[in-house]
Amino acid sequence: xxxxxxxxxxxxxxxxxxxxxxxxxxxxxxxxxxxxxxxxxxxxxxxxxxxxxxxxxxxxxxxxxxxxxxxxxxxxxxxxxxxxxxxxxxxxxxxxxxxxxxxxxxxxxxxxxxxxxxxxxxxxxxxxxxxxxxxxxxxxxxxxxxxxxxxxxxxxxxxxxxxxxxxxxxxxxxxxxxxxxxxxxxxxxxxxxxxxxxxxxxxxxxxxxxxxxxxxxxxxxxxxxxxxxxxxxxxxxxxxxxxxxxxxxxxxxxxxxxxxxxxxxxxxxxxxxxxxxxxxxxxxxxxxxxxxxxxxxxxxxxxxxxxxxxxxxxxxxxxxxxxxxxxxxxxxxxxxxxxxxxxxxxxxxxxxxxxxxxxxxxxxxxxxxxxxxxxxxxxxxxxxxxxxxxxxxxxxxxxxxxxxxxxxxxxxxxxxxxxxxxx
Amino acid sequence: xxxxxxxxxxxxxxxxxxxxxxxxxxxxxxxxxxxxxxxxxxxxxxxxxxxxxxxxxxxxxxxxxxxxxxxxxxxxxxxxxxxxxxxxxxxxxxxxxxxxxxxxxxxxxxxxxxxxxxxxxxxxxxxxxxxxxxxxxxxxxxxxxxxxxxxxxxxxxxxxxxxxxxxxxxxxxxxxxxxxxxxxxxxxxxxxxxxxxxxxxxxxxxxxxxxxxxxxxxxxxxxxxxxxxxxxxxxxxxxxxxxxxxxxxxxxxxxxxxxxxxxxxxxxxxxxxxxxxxxxxxxxxxxxxxxxxxxxxxxxxxxxxxxxxxxxxxxxxxxxxxxxxxxxxxxxxxxxxxxxxxxxxxxxxxxxxxxxxxxxxxxxxxxxxxxxxxxxxxxxxxxxxxxxxxxxxxxxxxxxxxxxxxxxxxxxxxxxxxxxxxx
Numbered sequence: 001x002x003x004x005x006x007x008x009x010x011x012x013x014x015x016x017x018x019x020x021x022x023x024x025x026x027x028x029x030x031x032x033x034x035x036x037x038x039x040x041x042x043x044x045x046x047x048x049x050x051x052x053x054x055x056x057x058x059x060x061x062x063x064x065x066x067x068x069x070x071x072x073x074x075x076x077x078x079x080x081x082x083x084x085x086x087x088x089x090x091x092x093x094x095x096x097x098x099x100x101x102x103x104x105x106x107x108x109x110x111x112x113x114x115x116x117x118x119x120x121x122x123x124x125x126x127x128x129x130x131x132x133x134x135x136x137x138x139x140x141x142x143x144x145x146x147x148x149x150x151x152x153x154x155x156x157x158x159x160x161x162x163x164x165x166x167x168x169x170x171x172x173x174x175x176x177x178x179x180x181x182x183x184x185x186x187x188x189x190x191x192x193x194x195x196x197x198x199x200x201x202x203x204x205x206x207x208x209x210x211x212x213x214x215x216x217x218x219x220x221x222x223x224x225x226x227x228x229x230x231x232x233x234x235x236x237x238x239x240x241x242x243x244x245x246x247x248x249x250x251x252x253x254x255x256x257x258x259x260x261x262x263x264x265x266x267x268x269x270x271x272x273x274x275x276x277x278x279x280x281x282x283x284x285x286x287x288x289x290x291x292x293x294x295x296x297x298x299x300x301x302x303x304x305x306x307x308x309x310x311x312x313x314x315x316x317x318x319x320x321x322x323x324x325x326x327x328x329x330x331x332x333x334x335x336x337x338x339x340x341x342x343x344x345x346x347x348x349x350x351x352x353x354x355x356x357x358x359x360x361x362x363x364x365x366x367x368x369x370x371x372x373x374x375x376x377x378x379x380x381x382x383x384x385x386x387x388x389x390x391x392x393x394x395x396x397x398x399x400x401x402x403x404x405x406x407x408x409x410x411x412x413x414x415x416x417x418x419x420x421x422x423x
Numbered sequence: 424x425x426x427x428x429x430x431x432x433x434x435x436x437x438x439x440x441x442x443x444x445x446x447x448x449x450x451x452x453x454x455x456x457x458x459x460x461x462x463x464x465x466x467x468x469x470x471x472x473x474x475x476x477x478x479x480x481x482x483x484x485x486x487x488x489x490x491x492x493x494x495x496x497x498x499x500x501x502x503x504x505x506x507x508x509x510x511x512x513x514x515x516x517x518x519x520x521x522x523x524x525x526x527x528x529x530x531x532x533x534x535x536x537x538x539x540x541x542x543x544x545x546x547x548x549x550x551x552x553x554x555x556x557x558x559x560x561x562x563x564x565x566x567x568x569x570x571x572x573x574x575x576x577x578x579x580x581x582x583x584x585x586x587x588x589x590x591x592x593x594x595x596x597x598x599x600x601x602x603x604x605x606x607x608x609x610x611x612x613x614x615x616x617x618x619x620x621x622x623x624x625x626x627x628x629x630x631x632x633x634x635x636x637x638x639x640x641x642x643x644x645x646x647x648x649x650x651x652x653x654x655x656x657x658x659x660x661x662x663x664x665x666x667x668x669x670x671x672x673x674x675x676x677x678x679x680x681x682x683x684x685x686x687x688x689x690x691x692x693x694x695x696x697x698x699x700x701x702x703x704x705x706x707x708x709x710x711x712x713x714x715x716x717x718x719x720x721x722x723x724x725x726x727x728x729x730x731x732x733x734x735x736x737x738x739x740x741x742x743x744x745x746x747x748x749x750x751x752x753x754x755x756x757x758x759x760x761x762x763x764x765x766x767x768x769x770x771x772x773x774x775x776x777x778x779x780x781x782x783x784x785x786x787x788x789x790x791x792x793x794x795x796x797x798x799x800x801x802x803x804x805x806x807x808x809x810x811x812x813x814x815x816x817x818x819x820x821x822x823x824x825x826x827x828x829x830x831x832x833x834x835x836x837x838x839x840x841x842x843x844x845x846x
Binding site for chain 1: 829
């Protein structure tokens, strides 16, 4: 693992993959086909891309129930406990509508309303992660979204993985369609005979799914388009290099493009971690992927002191930040940009990926400077409430007309004046 | 004004203006030019598009102070009172970070952090609205954003309107640059010698500004790209047709593309409003604009009853909704989609545009289904906090490893196991 000098250009930000011209055109064509031909298009495209011949897309009650026999009791308990933890954390994010009443009769307020409907995309095959289903569905449920739909491409056998079906079933998601790719996104945005449209689409997917989400944005809302995953570990000389190496590799195994970075004020720790990464890499099943990630996007930065190390972290604005220092909790106030902050030696990043409760859908690619983890707010919207009494308008109306005329908007001013004249 | 039948296709949604090919290419070229040549490019483009030869872009303290002599004392008082109201409303939106500690030593939390820096675009000439400055700057200030920058194109005389300078000065915004168009957006996103880059760009602008914001999105955050403005009035037979007509026209005078719609269960009111709109139109300074807006995008829908009328309103998901019925406050619980809800006969929409306190930057084009008014949250981001104790990891670690292995992520599982083995 490279030990590198720190400079001002240290960055995790890379150009987002916006696909090739051919990919973008393919996605536009698929969306158009689904808008024109609805379910017929979905059947054709599902046959073409997933190899499955489906008459009905909707997963049946029998399929959902049958999936349980393929999941061990221990795993089911772990899933259930994770669901409880994630639901509990997101319940704490929930906000109330509020109003305030002034003496002159003015009432102002903010009404929080859940979205009507949300579609969650679940990738197919090996990328069908139960944790991703929990992380997308639970904040929507806590927000109060009434209709939550899942879409996921079936295998050539026309089936979805048991872990996906069981997770959906445990969450109480009953409207699941075996459709994937850009065609699933198009169906969720515009609707077909069998799939009613939704107001927002979330969940990860391949480049075609990402391009389709981008293309339907505006017609519906979407979540952020994620870049490659990142971890930054901030550590001092007291940290355990074996833990750090294991955590860096847990990020690196995701993807050749993933970033794993150590920032430390200790040259000794830097050397030890570099050695440990080599040792632990040797026996990993996803060795080739992790090795490429560490080689191309891994780095160890040695800083003069902890103050400079914190500056580097804020410059990187990582998706995941682990703090393994002597007093880690005392440092979080200095962290200005990070999607999730894992504090101390026992808060390994996978704790948050699966189980602890906070969302694992996090801002990547430096966007932690201005973006947040997926959360309950993402599934609600606010409406302002303004109620002026006759008295309030009589007191303040002339100021409002004056401000309107300052901006050259006479009809605005007259809408106020016509009420003042009457009273 | 057309009185139309209600049907399922009633909608305010229109295709957003994404510019012509030539406009998009011009914007790309401008952004590239600013990235390459910095201030030199800004000077050239400002000369070319605004006709102003500027050595320094930054507004001086003398310019700010000198502007006060051009504003009447009454207007200044109205501006100051509006600022107090808007700040007060947004203070109520502010959220606290929170943490929760469990008995096993687990600490989970959500840290709220303001963005580091925000750039507010203020259009030039007649569209330089003081209210727009207040509505963009105040939520950022309340959020705690330390650096707030304003950009606005100067006139050919190299000056900004006094109302813009005074409003900025009253808000305490001191970093103001006389740059506009796509070049200003590029400078805010990438920085130049004299303008340091920001993390988010908000504020309205023409098609070039909108395209530039879209182009730099990802590098920085942006606010939503607004469509034409809309008002929907929901009224019953008790409502005053003169007030309704005045409010519809106040929207219509904005823009030929603006929408003004009445939804009512009273045929009599519908006829009266149609007549009043004609009468009031006759004497408006912006008659031609308002007339075109009413003709092309105005409509009156007469429904069977109030229940159907509310359905139509939710289908429209308007930016502004006025409720002029006998018991208006009782209806707001039934409104699922609206940017701002104006309740009762005295809550004319301009009350909210300038003065009451809620933000006037609102979701247009049907996006109130999933978007919110500009608010304090838009200028903060959340970071999750996860701190697991040794005890907590010992209790739950094996479940986390099991879930990781279910997803085929062995390095994730080992990052947990290596800690369990040590203890």
